[in-house]
Amino acid sequence: MTVELAVQSEPSCAAQPLRRTPFHAFHLRHGAKMCSFAGYEMPIQYAGGVLKEHLATRSGVGLFDVSHMGQIELVPRSGDVDDAARALEALVPVDVLGLKVGRQRYALFTGEDGGLLDDLMVARLPDRLVLVVNAATKAADENHLRASLPDGVEVRPLDRALVAVQGPGAEAALARLAPEAAGMRFMDASEIEVDGEPCLVSRSGYTGEDGFEISLAPERAEGFAEKLVEAGAVPIGLGARDSLRLEAGLCLYGADIDAETSPVEASLVWAISPARRAGGAREGGFPGADRILREMADGPPRRRVGLAPEGRAPVRAGAELFASEEGGEPVGRVTSGGFGASVEAPVAMGYVPATLGEPGTRLFAEVRGRRLAVAVAALPFVPARFKRS
Amino acid sequence: MLRFTEDHEWLRLDGDVATVGITTHAAEQLGDLVFIELPKVGATLKKGEAAAVVESVKAASDVYAPVDGEVVEVNDAAAGEPAGVGADPQGEGWLYKVRLADPSALDPLMDEAAYADFTK
Structure with missing residues (x-):
């Protein structure tokens, strides 16, 4: 049987050395089987296996290292976040100007032909926007932002760890270390005290469950993860992350959506804000608007x-x-x-x-x-x- | 006595009928099994051709016929409960039984010690 093939697709046999996240030692300590993903050495599963991890997230609380994803700040030199929001609106069919401070929204980078360059999250803080983009596309996204945004908006990639806590037990587990988290609702995003230091926390995720994503300094990552495990969180690998998001109907960039698929074809019309649709206050004005608005009118x-x-x-x-x-x-x-x-x-x-x-x-x-x-x-x-x- | 192939199957010979399954090592590498497809009773197997399929949460893997022969029995209980094959792949989790065209076909296969060495 092709066991060797199944195994070979996992470990690090890539020509280039794989990058490691700040959670690397944590993964090994918890029995992770590592694999190569988007240039990173990531846990495909831990000792319990994919099925158990999947079910643990749906019934309790799962802990995911998602530090391979890109975190990028857009900082307006004017100090007015509306300037960054207006500039970003030229790249996404989303109402960023209307996003309130402390809120986050799902967005899409569209190409000139209406295909999808990436899907991402945009959070609005009092003085800046924070984007979370896919690991495999983060370099291209950064280049796209630098090439497309005006000089008045600084593009700053962040060297931060990112961890997701997901499941019906997520609030209780995180609230032990960050009491303010309990008061957040879905798609809130703000800097709150986590384990004694301010961190950007959003109430969001990629599993269909309630949960949080926490951006923190790399040197704090391991200690924080261990405290979450003490609070009952189960480490979850990329295998279960994939089956959880698939059951939740969420797209994986590079598989379900790519530069060939439009957001309308991808059944992501819900992510196109009313303000940017035909008849909206700021209709069009994003790359590929011709095709995307036409497909919305005529059907894809x-x-x-x-x-x-x-x-x-x-x-x-x-x-x-x-x-x-x-x-x-x-x-x-x-x-x-x-x-x-x-x-x-x-x-x-x-x-x-x-x-x-x-x-x-x-x-x-x-x-x-x-x-x-x-x-x-x-x-x-x-x-x-x-x-x- | 069990015999092992380099493709991670095991065989146990009883007269001219061999019981075939996947090894514990293979089951561990594959992870949680979610689907098993077995050959039909009466099917003629050719060594090296896909005889069964085991699918884990991660991937589908062909189980190649380790010998030529005719399928005389399949483990329907295993097909109905793939997780059980993962839990006891070299016992209750056997996959099918094949009447060997040539009983000496098992001679070149590895014994348990050689297979343990092979998977080190």
């Missing part, structure tokens, strides 16, 4: 949808989708797929023609030469449990 040719395999076999990324059990050309492709530990069944996402995108539509995914029935399914596969009020 294809759409990202959830796919629920009828059998037990996982349907994975790359599988081609067909409209019928035999013959015909592929009509789409699976972009993420695996086993949903909480729904106890295989789950997937992919692109299908808009005409085949209604939930319940029966399609077929080709797996090992056979066509397996899958049903178009509403996303997410598990209901989100954010603390909205």
